[in-house]
Amino acid sequence: MSSKYESSHDRHGRTRAAGDRRADAPVDGPDLRAEGLRLAYDDRVVVEDLDLVIPTGRVTAIVGANACGKSTLLRALARLLMPKAGTVHLDGRSVHSIPTRTLAQKLGILPQAPVAPEGLTVIDLVGRGRSPHQTWWRQWSQSDEEAVHEALRATAMTDLAHRSVDELSGGQRQRAWIAMAVAQGTPVLLLDEPTTYLDLAHQIDVLDLVTDLNRHQGRTVVMVLHDLNQACRYADHIITMKAGRIAGEGAPADVITAPMVEDVFGLRCVVGEDPVSGTPMVIPMGRHHEGTDSTAVPVSGTTG
Amino acid sequence: MSTDLVSGVGPRDGVAVVPKGRTAGRIAFRLPVPPVSGVVRPRLLGVCLLLAGLAFLAFSVETSVGEIDLPLTDVMKALVGTGDPATELIVHELRLPRALAGLLVGVAFGVSGALLQTVTLNPLASPDMMGITQGAGTAVVAGIVLGWDGGMGTQALGLLGALTAGLLVYVLAWKRGTTGYRIVLVGIGVAWICTSATDYLMARGQRFQAQAALGWLVGNLNGRTWDQIGPLALTMAVLLPAALLLGRQIRTLQLGDDVARGLGTRVQVVRVAVLLIAVGLVAFGTATAGPVAFVALAAPQVAQRLAGTAFPPPLAAGLTGAVMVLGSDLAARKLIPDTELPVGVVTGVLGAPVLLWLLIRANRAGSGG
Numbered sequence: 191m192s193s194k195y196e197s198s199h200d201r202h203g204r205t206r207a208a209g210d211r212r213a214d215a216p217v218d219g220p221d222l223r224a225e226g227l228r229l230a231y232d233d234r235v236v237v238e239d240l241d242l243v244i245p246t247g248r249v250t251a252i253v254g255a256n257a258c259g260k261s262t263l264l265r266a267l268a269r270l271l272m273p274k275a276g277t278v279h280l281d282g283r284s285v286h287s288i289p290t291r292t293l294a295q296k297l298g299i300l301p302q303a304p305v306a307p308e309g310l311t312v313i314d315l316v317g318r319g320r321s322p323h324q325t326w327w328r329q330w331s332q333s334d335e336e337a338v339h340e341a342l343r344a345t346a347m348t349d350l351a352h353r354s355v356d357e358l359s360g361g362q363r364q365r366a367w368i369a370m371a372v373a374q375g376t377p378v379l380l381l382d383e384p385t386t387y388l389d390l391a392h393q394i395d396v397l398d399l400v401t402d403l404n405r406h407q408g409r410t411v412v413m414v415l416h417d418l419n420q421a422c423r424y425a426d427h428i429i430t431m432k433a434g435r436i437a438g439e440g441a442p443a444d445v446i447t448a449p450m451v452e453d454v455f456g457l458r459c460v461v462g463e464d465p466v467s468g469t470p471m472v473i474p475m476g477r478h479h480e481g482t483d484s485t486a487v488p489v490s491g492t493t494g
Numbered sequence: 495m496s497t498d499l500v501s502g503v504g505p506r507d508g509v510a511v512v513p514k515g516r517t518a519g520r521i522a523f524r525l526p527v528p529p530v531s532g533v534v535r536p537r538l539l540g541v542c543l544l545l546a547g548l549a550f551l552a553f554s555v556e557t558s559v560g561e562i563d564l565p566l567t568d569v570m571k572a573l574v575g576t577g578d579p580a581t582e583l584i585v586h587e588l589r590l591p592r593a594l595a596g597l598l599v600g601v602a603f604g605v606s607g608a609l610l611q612t613v614t615l616n617p618l619a620s621p622d623m624m625g626i627t628q629g630a631g632t633a634v635v636a637g638i639v640l641g642w643d644g645g646m647g648t649q650a651l652g653l654l655g656a657l658t659a660g661l662l663v664y665v666l667a668w669k670r671g672t673t674g675y676r677i678v679l680v681g682i683g684v685a686w687i688c689t690s691a692t693d694y695l696m697a698r699g700q701r702f703q704a705q706a707a708l709g710w711l712v713g714n715l716n717g718r719t720w721d722q723i724g725p726l727a728l729t730m731a732v733l734l735p736a737a738l739l740l741g742r743q744i745r746t747l748q749l750g751d752d753v754a755r756g757l758g759t760r761v762q763v764v765r766v767a768v769l770l771i772a773v774g775l776v777a778f779g780t781a782t783a784g785p786v787a788f789v790a791l792a793a794p795q796v797a798q799r800l801a802g803t804a805f806p807p808p809l810a811a812g813l814t815g816a817v818m819v820l821g822s823d824l825a826a827r828k829l830i831p832d833t834e835l836p837v838g839v840v841t842g843v844l845g846a847p848v849l850l851w852l853l854i855r856a857n858r859a860g861s862g863g
Contacts, residue, residue, distance in 0.1 A: 294758025301752040310804035322758035329532040330522045
C-alpha cells in the first residue's frame, strides 16, 4: 500500500513531503485516495484529471481561491458528487461501489453551513449521527448512547444537550453539528469550511476541536479552509488548488510560499513565521500598504 | 418496554452526565431480548394517547347520532354484538361505515401530510397544496362524468389521478432534491391544471352527473358503504407500517440532502418511497370521501405543536386528522338544525385560518419553513 502511495507521487513529480511523513503515520488507518478525477456540474468542468492521496491519521487542509473546485473535490471524496471520470477509493474500494450505509460508518461529511429544523434539540441532532449504526428495531443501543454522550463531551456541548439548535450561538451551533459528525464514529471526517460565519474566537475554538479529534481520537480529517494562516497552523498536510488542479501539496512550510500564494490566489504577500505556532504566516501586501519599495517583489519568508 | 427501562440521561462512568433540562423529554428504553431499543418522548406519547381518546370519543358519538339518535350504551352493545337487532342493523350498515370512513380518511390525510411536510421541510407541502388531491379529484370526476363510477373503479381512478399529479410534481420540481417554495409553486400549478380539467368535465357532463361530482368534490362522508371502506383499510394496513419503518431515514432528510446522504440514507429512494406512500394514502382517502379540505395541511402542524417536536410526528398527525374529520362531520351534521352540510365545508372553514396562520408565521421566520 505504501509503495503504491509513493509511486503515484513520483509519477506526477510532486513534493514527497507527505510521503516522507507517512513513515511515522499509522499504517492500518483508512486509506482515502482519488485517481484521475474529473468533476463537473452538468457540462461545466470544475476539476480535471486530479490524483490525490489523503495522509492517514493526519489533518489535511484544502485551500485555494473561490471557485477553484475545493468544495467540489470534498463532495466527490464524500461520494456526494459522482465523478464524470476517475474514482475515489476508500481502503481500495470505489466509494460508489460501497453501500452508502456501510460507507457512512467509515466516512463522515459535514457540508458547509448546514441547517437544522426549528426546535430540534442538540441531543436529537447528535443522535441522528448514529443513523448508519441503527436499524428500525434498534434505534438507541448502549453504543449509540455512549457515542452520543462522548461526542457531546468532546465538543463541550453536554450542558447544552437539551437546548434547541436554532437558539444557540453560531459557534455553539457549529460545535453541535461537529458533535453529530463525531457521534457517527467514522475514522475519516470531511469538513467543508467548518469556520464559515463564525467570529475569530469561535473559528479558533472549532479548529482546536478538530485538532483534538485528530490527536486524541486518531481520526483522519480533511477540511476545506479559507484562511491560509489557520490552514498552516492546524493542518499537517496542505493541498492548494488552482482552477481545478492541485497546485501544490505537502507540509505547510514547504507549500505556503510567497510565489505559490501569488500564483494560486493572485495575491502578493510576505510569508513570515507565526509567532505562536512557528508555522508559515501569510501577510498580504495590498495596493495601499507597500511603501516606497512597491515595485520590488517581496522575498519569500519561508520557514525552515 | 416494561423490562430494563434505561434512562437516556443516566450517569455513566467517565462520560459527562447530560443534565435533565426543561426539555429533557426523552426516555431511552432497551430490551435485552429481543435487542430492541429506542427513545420514547413522554409528551408525544401523552399527546398520542389523548388524541386516540378524542378520536374514539368522536367515533362513538358519530355512530350514535343520525336521523334517530341512539344512546351511546346501545351503540356500544351493538358494536360488540349484544344489542337489539334493529339497533345493530342501523349501527352496522349505516353508522359504522360512515364513522370508519371518517376515521380512516382522517388518519390517511394526516399521515400523508406529515410525511410530505417532513421530507420537503415545508409546512405548506401537503397533498392538497401539491396537486395530488386535485389529481385524484379530476380522475374521479372524469369517472363519474364519463361513466366509470362506483366501487373499485373510483378507488383505482383516484389512485391513477393522484399518481399522475404526484409524478408531474416530482419530475418538475423535486427530482434534484429541491425543497422549499419551488415544490409548492409547481404544486399549485399542477393543482390548477387539475382543477381546470375538473371544471371542464363538469361543464361537459349532464346536470345529474355534475351534481354527483360536486357533492363528492366538497368532501363528503354521507352514505358511505362497506365496499368503499375495504380498499382504503387495506391500503392503510400496508402503507402506514411502511411509513413508520422509514421514519429514521425520513428524519435524516430533515438535515438536508448532503447530510442525509453522509449519514447513509439513500436520499432519492427514500424520497420516492415517501411520495408513493403519501400518494397512495391520499388517493384512497380521496376516493372514499372526496378531497376533504385542509386536513392534510393542518393536522400535521397542529400535531407538531401539541407534541413539541421538531418535525410533524406521523402517528399524532394521523390521529389529529381523524379527530378533525370526525369532529367536523359531527359539526356539519348538528350545527345547523335540519341541514346536513358535507364535512369538507366545515374542514374548509376551520382550515383556512390555519393556512393563513402558517403563512404569516412562515413570513415572519423569513424562510417559508
